[in-house]
Amino acid sequence: MGIGHRILNLIVTAVYLVVAFSLPLAAENSDRAMEMLEELPEAEPKEARRLAREIEHEWSKTGSAAMDLLLKRGREALEAGDSRQAIEHLTALTDHAPEFAEGWHLRAIAFANVALYGPALDDLGRALTLNPHNFNAMYSLGSVLEQVGHDDLALEAFERSAAIHPQSEDVTKALDRVAREIGGADL
Template sequence: MRRLAFFLSLSAIAGSPAVAETCPAAPDHSESLNALIEQVKRAETERDARLISNQMWEYWADAPNEQSQAILDRGMRRRQAWDLLGALEDFDKLVEYCPEYAEGYNQRAFVNFLRQDFRTALEDLDRALELSPRHIGAMSGRALSLMALQRIDEASRALAEALELNPWLPERGLAAPGGPLELKEKDI
């Protein structure tokens, strides 16, 4: 009986994503993303910029393998359905399985932002940006999280950095003159 319990527990552990297989490296889309960043800077209309941004999201949401893609997609569906606890569970699994994949942290941060757990969101956004420094979605999410934490000067700088890469971000109004994240000091 004890042997059976041991083998059952081993098979349960072996079936978990972290043990069953090692997550491969995330696809390197940096050249394509850099090209899209240059395109969005030159976009003439908000519609054009949105189409380019959608292409960026396709690259960021390209998970390392089928298993991680399935976890990411399910978590995103759950988040869209406002099953935030289910989404959080999926993104926890994704981060555990693929700790070097930036989008796992970014998506978990988004869920925590929606749950108004801004400190936890900020931790994940910082990790996402360590892994993918030009992830504009994580940059703007970081600015919004800092703003929610009343760290306005940091939020202003974070949003300014994101707007340098994509001047068409929906959050740009926050940095406009008179907006809550208007930069008070200008670099010369």
């Protein structure tokens, strides 16, 4: 497959991911997570950070001790900078728990860390289909799109992340950076 086809595939996948964001919320989000998501946009910065951590905690519940172990090992490998090992653990997780969105999100990060952007975008598509309110996965989508030079699509992903979690400092910085890059107004 030539470079032109790969770029086209990345663009098509990116567009799909942005559209997937508007799909109905998956069952993975508990009632408590949904309540916190509703509070998040209006929360003061300190409260927003607390809510975001609690939401992330809810999204990290696999419901299985074995899957929890795979998630833990995948996260530890990512934190240690061993993305290849993380991919192995997180692949096992996504194979055995395909409806667990956070597994797909974390594996996407690992893929992006080793410049496997196509698989990263595919996994982000799956994560956002399962949990379209995952502001971290939407931020990750923007980051990958920015890395592959699609700043316009990255800006849209960052804007969608900011709509859910407007207090995120990472998203705010990304919005400013990408808007300047594409010649947009300061946000």
